[in-house]
Amino acid sequence: MPPEMPCLIHPELYFSDLQAELAEARVMCASCPVMDLCLAGALERREPHGVWGGQIFLAGVVVERKPARGRPRKHVA
Structure with a gap:
């Protein structure tokens, strides 16, 4: 892999919470x-998590945002 690939320089960012x-x-x-190519491969492999090809993956699908950890916030009426 060429060294200009940013995921090789800062891999921790690609799997952050x-x-x-x-x-x-x-x-x-x-x-x-x-x-x-990265995105196509991630879609084919259904990557479980991380940033691949400029997209965030969660449970094998592309999502806009990764949900926050912990309990969801209560909706106030």
Whole structure:
């Protein structure tokens, strides 16, 4: 893999629980020369989690945001 692949420089960002780090990883993907191949492979493999090809994966599907950990917030009426 070429060294210009950002996931090789900061791999921890691509599997973070923090939204800000996941967003940073997505931005870094945009300059990657293999972004499209990465995304295609992740879709084919149904990656369980992480940022792949500029997209966030959870349970094998692309999601807009990774849900926060812990109990969901109560809705106040």
